[in-house]
Amino acid sequence: MRKIYLLILLLAVTLSAEAQRAKSVILVYLDGGPAQTDTFDPKPEMGRNYHGNFKGVCKTNVEGIEIGEKLPLLATMADKYTLIRSLTHGSNAHETGHYAMITGDTSGGAVVYPSFGAVISYIKRDTYKGILPCYISVTSANSRFNEGGFLGNQYKSFDTGGKPESSEYEVEGIVNKHIDRQRMDSRMALLNNFEGKGMDKQTIDSLRGVNMEFIWGESREVFNLKNEPDSVRQRYGKSRLGQSCLVARRLVEAGVPFVNVRTTGWDTHKKHFSKMNTMLAVLDRALSALIADLDSRGLLDSTIILCGGEFGRSPKVLWEAPWNGGRAHFGAAFSYLVAGGGFQGGKVLGATDKTGEKVAQRPVSPCDLIGTVYLLMGIDPYGTLPHVSEGELPILPSLLDSKKSHGLLYEIIDIKKPDHEK
Amino acid sequence: MRRTILALILCLLFPFMQATASVRCSDEVFLRRAYLTVTGALPTPKEVVDFLDSPAENKREALIDKLIQSELGLKYMQMRWGDILRIKSEFPSNLWPNGVQAYNRWIYEQLMNNVPYDKMVRDLLISAGSNFRAPAANFYRGFQKRTSKNIYDNINLLFLGNREVTDNGNICFQQIKYKSTKEWKEEIVYLDIHKRVPNQLIELDDCTTIKLQPDTDWREPYVSWLTSPNNRRFAEVMANRMWYWVFGKGIVHEPDDWRYDNPPSDPQLLKELTDYFIAQKFDLRALMKKILLSEQFNSADNYTPQRLPAEVIVDAIASVTGIWSTYTSRVPEPFTVYPPKTRSTHLGDATVSSSELELFGKVSRDVSLESQRNNNITSRQLLYLMNSSALESRIRKSQVLQRIYLQSADIEQLAQRITLLVLSRRATKDEVALYSQYMAQNNLPLMEAAIDIMWMQINSNEFLYNH
Numbered sequence: 001m002r003k004i005y006l007l008i009l010l011l012a013v014t015l016s017a018e019a020q021r022a023k024s025v026i027l028v029y030l031d032g033g034p035a036q037t038d039t040f041d042p043k044p045e046m047g048r049n050y051h052g053n054f055k056g057v058c059k060t061n062v063e064g065i066e067i068g069e070k071l072p073l074l075a076t077m078a079d080k081y082t083l084i085r086s087l088t089h090g091s092n093a094h095e096t097g098h099y100a101m102i103t104g105d106t107s108g109g110a111v112v113y114p115s116f117g118a119v120i121s122y123i124k125r126d127t128y129k130g131i132l133p134c135y136i137s138v139t140s141a142n143s144r145f146n147e148g149g150f151l152g153n154q155y156k157s158f159d160t161g162g163k164p165e166s167s168e169y170e171v172e173g174i175v176n177k178h179i180d181r182q183r184m185d186s187r188m189a190l191l192n193n194f195e196g197k198g199m200d201k202q203t204i205d206s207l208r209g210v211n212m213e214f215i216w217g218e219s220r221e222v223f224n225l226k227n228e229p230d231s232v233r234q235r236y237g238k239s240r241l242g243q244s245c246l247v248a249r250r251l252v253e254a255g256v257p258f259v260n261v262r263t264t265g266w267d268t269h270k271k272h273f274s275k276m277n278t279m280l281a282v283l284d285r286a287l288s289a290l291i292a293d294l295d296s297r298g299l300l301d302s303t304i305i306l307c308g309g310e311f312g313r314s315p316k317v318l319w320e321a322p323w324n325g326g327r328a329h330f331g332a333a334f335s336y337l338v339a340g341g342g343f344q345g346g347k348v349l350g351a352t353d354k355t356g357e358k359v360a361q362r363p364v365s366p367c368d369l370i371g372t373v374y375l376l377m378g379i380d381p382y383g384t385l386p387h388v389s390e391g392e393l394p395i396l397p398s399l400l401d402s403k404k405s406h407g408l409l410y411e412i413i414d415i416k417k418p419d420h421e422k
Numbered sequence: 423m424r425r426t427i428l429a430l431i432l433c434l435l436f437p438f439m440q441a442t443a444s445v446r447c448s449d450e451v452f453l454r455r456a457y458l459t460v461t462g463a464l465p466t467p468k469e470v471v472d473f474l475d476s477p478a479e480n481k482r483e484a485l486i487d488k489l490i491q492s493e494l495g496l497k498y499m500q501m502r503w504g505d506i507l508r509i510k511s512e513f514p515s516n517l518w519p520n521g522v523q524a525y526n527r528w529i530y531e532q533l534m535n536n537v538p539y540d541k542m543v544r545d546l547l548i549s550a551g552s553n554f555r556a557p558a559a560n561f562y563r564g565f566q567k568r569t570s571k572n573i574y575d576n577i578n579l580l581f582l583g584n585r586e587v588t589d590n591g592n593i594c595f596q597q598i599k600y601k602s603t604k605e606w607k608e609e610i611v612y613l614d615i616h617k618r619v620p621n622q623l624i625e626l627d628d629c630t631t632i633k634l635q636p637d638t639d640w641r642e643p644y645v646s647w648l649t650s651p652n653n654r655r656f657a658e659v660m661a662n663r664m665w666y667w668v669f670g671k672g673i674v675h676e677p678d679d680w681r682y683d684n685p686p687s688d689p690q691l692l693k694e695l696t697d698y699f700i701a702q703k704f705d706l707r708a709l710m711k712k713i714l715l716s717e718q719f720n721s722a723d724n725y726t727p728q729r730l731p732a733e734v735i736v737d738a739i740a741s742v743t744g745i746w747s748t749y750t751s752r753v754p755e756p757f758t759v760y761p762p763k764t765r766s767t768h769l770g771d772a773t774v775s776s777s778e779l780e781l782f783g784k785v786s787r788d789v790s791l792e793s794q795r796n797n798n799i800t801s802r803q804l805l806y807l808m809n810s811s812a813l814e815s816r817i818r819k820s821q822v823l824q825r826i827y828l829q830s831a832d833i834e835q836l837a838q839r840i841t842l843l844v845l846s847r848r849a850t851k852d853e854v855a856l857y858s859q860y861m862a863q864n865n866l867p868l869m870e871a872a873i874d875i876m877w878m879q880i881n882s883n884e885f886l887y888n889h
Contacts, residue, residue, distance in 0.1 A: 095512040095753075095773075110566045112514055112788040133802070143775045144752060145513045146786030153783045153796050161777065161812065172777075173805030178814050183874075186864050188808075191878050193856055199727045199883035200799060207801040208808065214801075215809050388793070389585060 021302065021414070022341030022376040024252045025120065026259045028245065028287060028307040031142055032267030033097070033334075035313035035327050036356070038276055039283075040335035041085045042068045043315060043356045050355060052317040052325065053273040062346045070280035073288035074337075079346040080291050080300065081339035082412045086350025086359040087308070089366055092329040094267070095144050097310035102147065104370035106404050107397040111390065114149030115141075116370045117258040119395065121155045123379050130255040131219050133158035137260040138244040138251075150387045157260055164225060164243035171223045174215055181216055188212065222254045223247065235289045242286040249293055252303050257377075266309055269326040272317070291339055304341030304373055308334070315356035333359045336369065342376040344412050363406045367398035372409040381408065444717060444724035449474055449481075450847040451889070452720060456485055457846070458888045459668055459714070461494035462501070462734045462767045464741055467842040474848075486714045490707050496533045497768050501733070502667055503529050505795070506580060508564050508787040510772040511753045515564035515787065518607045519753055519771065521553040526770040528557035539660055539704035540649040543581060547645045550611050552603070559611040562598055570595040579790050581648060583659040583680035589627045593620055593634070594644040613639055628653075651700050655680070661695040661709060662686075666792060668713050670728040677792050727889035729797040732782030733766040739813065739880060740765075742844050744822035749774050781806055799886065807881050817876050827872050833858045836872055844879040 037043050042057045043050050056069035060078030067075055067083070074081075089100040100106050103113040114122070121135040128134045137157040141147060148156040161172040168177050179187075188208070195201060221227060225246060236242035241263045248259040263283075268275050287307055294300040312334025313327035333352045339345065350362035371381035374395070381399055384392035398404035410417040447455070453473050457465045465473070473485065489495045504526065508515045511522050532542045549558035565572050574592035578584040597613040615637055624632035624644070632643045648656055659680065666672035673686045673695075686692040695712070702708040718724055730738065740746040749766070751758035751774045760769065766779055772787035782803055783796045807813060817823065822843070830836035837857045841849035849857075861871040879885055 099513050108566060110514065110572060112786070140777055141780075143777070143780055144773070146788055148786075150788075153780075154800065156780060158802060159777045159781075161810075170811040172810045172812060173802070174809065176809045176811045176814050178811070178818065179809065184809070186860070187874055187877060190856070190860050190874065191881055194853070194878060194882060196884065199887045199889060200729075201883060204799060204804065204883060207799070207804050211801055211805050211808055214805070389791070 022304045022373075022378075023255070023302040024257050024259065025117075025304045025306065025341070025373060025377065026245075026248045026252060026261060026290070027117070028241075028248075028290075028305065029142070029260060029262045030266045030283070030307065030309040031098075031262055031264045033094070033309040033311045033313055033329055034266045035268070035272070035276065036085070036330075036333070036335035036352075037068075037313075037315045038280065039068045039071060040083045040337055041352060041356060042066060043354070046315070046355060049317055049319070050315050052327075054276070065346070065348055068280070070276065071284045073284045074291075077288060077291055080295060081305070081337050081345050082343055082347040082349060084336045084338060084349045084364050084369065084409075084412075085333075085352055086362050087312075087334050087336055087364050087366070087369065088359050089311070089331050091331040092311065094310055094329070097329070097331050098142060098144050100366045101308070101310050102142070103149065104365075104367040104396050105398055106366060107401065109397065111387065111393065112146055112149045113397075114151045114155060114385070115147035115157075116373065117157055117260055118148050118151055118155040119374075119385065120258045120377060120379070121157075122151050122385070124257055125155075128255075128257060130257075131214065131217060132222065132251065132254055132256050134256065135258040135260070136160060136251055136256055137262060138164065138247050139240075140262065141260060142262060150390075150393075151385065157258075160223070160247070163240070164247050165238055165240050169223060169225055169243075169247075173211075174219055175223055184212075184215070218254075222250055225250075232293070235285075235293070237282055237285040237289070239282045239286065241282050242289070245286045245290040246293075249290060249297075249299075252294070252299060253297070267329075268313070269318075269328065270323055272313075272326045287337070294340065300340040302341060304343060304376060305339040306336060306369075306373070307338075308336035315352075333357065338369075338412070342413050342415065344414065347412050349409065349412050362411075364409065365398060365405050367396045367405050368408055371396050371399050371405075372413060375408060375415060376413060444721035446720055447722040447725070451722065452482055453485070454846040455719070455725070455888060456482075456489060456714065458730065458734060459719075460486070460489040460498065460710075461492060462498040462731070462737065463494050463765070464738050465846050467839070467846075470842055470846050482720070483711075483715060486711055490710060496530060497765075499533050500526060500529050500770070501767050503533075504770055504772075505785045505787060506790045506792065507561065508772075508790060509560075509770065510564075510787045511751065512773040514566045515772075516566075517553070517560050517564055519751060519758060520607065521557075521560050521563065522771045524554055524557035525560040533706075536705065536707050539699075539706050540651075540656075541704070543656075544645055544649050547577065547648075548639065548641055550613055553607075553609050553611070554605075556611075562611045563600070563609060568598075568600065570598065573598070576790055577648075579678055581659060582655050583662075583674070583678045584627075585679055585681075589625060590622065591624055591626055591632075591644055593622070593624055594632070594640040596620075597640055615639065628655075651704075654696065654700075657700050657704070658692060658696045660704075660706075661699045662692060663792075664706070664709050665695065665713055668710070668719065669726065670797070671726065678790070725889070727883075727887040729799050729887055731795060731797060732779050732784040733769075735782050735886065736776070736778050737765045737767055738885070739816065742822065742876070742880070743816040743820040745816045745820060747776055747778070749776065778806070778812070804881075807886075813880070814877075817873050817880075820876070823872055823876055824869075827869050830868070830872075833861055833868065833871065836868065837875060840872065840875050840879065844876060845882075845884055 038054050044057050054069050057066040058072050058075035059066055060075040062078040065078050089106055091097045102115040105113040117135040124134055135157045137159045139161055140159040141157045162170040236246045244261045248261050251259050294303050311331040314330045318326050350364055351360050353360040374381040381396055383395045385395050387393045509522055509525055511519050546558045546561050551559050553560050570592040573595045575587050578587045597617050599612055599614050601610050619634045619636050630647055634640050662672045662674050663677045666677040673688050673692045699709050746763045749760040785795050826839045834854050837849045837854050
């Protein structure tokens with residue numbers, strides 16, 4: 001028993017000694033489940049029943065790494081990111097897959113875990129001093145489960161709402177095009193004159209005061225995309241996803257620790273290839289611009305980028321009716337792109353078999369990926385979180401279970417695996 | 423020893439407490455309070471005027487009777503039950519939309535027919551069959567890990583307010599089994615009735631012992647013990663929970679944390695309420711009515727204001743602006759789009775949500791604890807109210823406000839109508855003066871003043887709280 005304590009102590013010392021590499025995380029979440037074989041794990045030799053309409057591949061700037069033919073821009077910068085081709089959780093249901101990928105919990109227990117954005121928001125509750133919320137979703141979080149989990153509402157993401165791709169990006173609560181400072185001031189004066197006593201008046205008054213500073217302070221300019229040269233806006237693409245990625249970069253520059261860029265429409269049971277034609281072009285442009293932009297500003301070293309969904313899609317195309325060329329949910333083997341913040345570039349971790357239907361090498365569980373993100377963010381992946389009735393619970397229960405975890409991703413980060421974990 | 427001292431102090435204080443009888447709240451305060459408490463909805467301007475102008479002596483009691491039996495009242499009560507029974511299509515209850523619908527309907531029917539609480543709990547716990555056809559059986563499905571321990575822990579929490587189970591009553595739930603059917607997502611809850619009776623005796627916490635008989639439903643003796651009027655705790659927990667539902671604070675608080683070291687704040691009150699509930703044969707409506715007629719509920723100064731629950735705030739904003747959110751269930755097969763103007767209190771499924779509901783703390787139904795509902799006001803919620811384009815555009819596009827503007831000849835009429843709509847009362851002279859001054863000072867046309875007044879009232883604590 002004592003030995004374990006010593007080990008934990010040792011780990012804590014090692015962790016604090018390792019200067020925290022990453023300051024922020026950007027999760028580019030492809031909601032619905034993107035097809036790994038059309039993106040980061042192409043199978044061109046498998047014939048039309050597998051590769052469907054996308055027969056070709058893009059050779060990347062790293063010898064030996066190929067990605068899907070619809071991602072030519074990302075192919076020019078494979079040295080900046082690593083592809084994980086062996087993610088697996090086995091679930092083909094959206095809600096379960098989403099829960100697994102966003103919490104890292106695959107224990108099947110009764111406790112609802114918080115999303116890793118909420119966990120980071122909780123851990124940094126006292127140390128993060130930025131003006132903006134610690135965890136922001138552009139433009140909205142996936143509300144398929146309670147992502148505050150047992151930590152509570154206050155750690156959920158701040159949803160910006162609005163349309164970043166439009167000429168006027170209205171951020172809920174911050175930017176409201178109808179109301180200028182003067183009108184707001186007179187409204188607040190009217191409210192002050194009206195308010196009676198009681199009903200938490202003091203607390204509310206002080207919160208309103210803080211909000212007024214927030215609304216009219218620097219935060220407003222962070223969201224103002226007119227501050228960007230048009231060439232930059234063009235580079236990301238004038239799509240929802242492209243401009244959301246640009247907002248994410250600006251938020252990271254402002255010091256926000258977790259940004260969730262969620263893009264929907266990836267659940268392509270039908271019309272898969274025609275949809276992918278346009279959606280992959282949008283993704284390619286947005287994600288490559290984000291990586292390159294962060295890199296050129298010297299921010300990639302301190303910013304983790306993750307891109308993937310709740311699961312992948314079936315490597316085998318469903319040509320039959322009613323799908324007529326679609327791909328089904330697939331949780332057995334799928335891919336994620338990771339970059340920056342201490343993740344190395346130019347690598348591929350894990351592999352699938354010839355068809356892409358099974359993990360052939362180095363399986364990676366959701367908890368292994370999220371645990372590694374915690375590690376890079378200076379958060380102990382073996383630490384605990386307080387639960388209202390259950391006491392302290394492990395931050396990643398599945399990481400402690402050798403049947404669920406396959407180990408943190410030391411192969412693709414600069415932190416060495418501690419001796420006791422070998 | 424400590425208890426004796428406490429009792430002594432209470433005895434000494436009692437005469438004073440009696441003497442400081444609280445001031446009775448006004449009719450307008452009572453009306454809004456009763457509507458929000460019983461139905462989770464604001465009264466309409468017409469309902470406000472009718473009630474305030476009614477000369478009837480017993481109009482408060484008549485209103486309570488009307489509201490408790492109304493569709494809105496029943497549905498709001500159904501939401502409270504749905505919260506603690508964790509009714510949800512997806513994670514973690516995973517009841518699936520058809521199951522959710524059947525389960526909600528069952529609860530609604532219990533409430534509509536005012537089924538006595540003991541019978542309702544009995545029917546819930548002695549349930550078996552298809553999740554679509556025997557709705558109450560969904561009770562046994564909503565567990566991530568379907569062990570007799572988890573089921574028994576939940577029963578203890580819900581009906582005995584017991585968070586830490588130490589006895590072995592879970593054995594009574596060891597016959598429960600599940601099997602799927604060929605129907606998509608249909609599942610049968612059934613009993614392995616011939617399971618071998620374990621050797622050990624069931625010894626419940628209050629020293630009751632149960633001896634299980636072979637080839638019978640083992641739940642039966644437990645549920646009979648649980649729901650018996652002799653099991654005082656069963657009635658106490660419900661009486662206290664109803665008090666909590668009305669006031670936001672239990673006589674025992676938290677209402678699901680009954681321990682010897684967490685005593686009731688007012689033992690006499692709890693006793694009276696429980697005695698009444700048992701004497702009324704577990705009549706839930708009678709229990710609620712008694713609480714709503716209590717001095718505390720009718721008090722001007724002895725009622726603690728409560729921030730409106732998430733669903734109630736969101737619905738209130740929708741009803742005053744006349745612009746309702748559209749809710750859809752993302753669970754496929756079939757995708758469900760709720761009819762227009764569906765109240766969020768009526769959704770019945772915690773999987774269905776919106777940014778606004780999440781912001782104000784809609785219950786996610788992950789656990790059966792009442793404390794999962796967090797009604798503390800946060801700066802983010804205030805940010806939304808102060809400066810969101812979502813609220814601003816609702817007010818600007820509001821046909822209701824447009825109509826008020828067209829009907830009003832001047833700022834006074836306008837202010838009266840808006841106040842009646844948003845704050846469910848008449849505007850005072852001072853307030854009308856404040857609004858006139860505001861309009862003049864800021865040189866605003868009448869419609870813009872209307873927008874600002876509605877914005878201001880929605881932002882006011884008076885609107886955000888049940889007071």
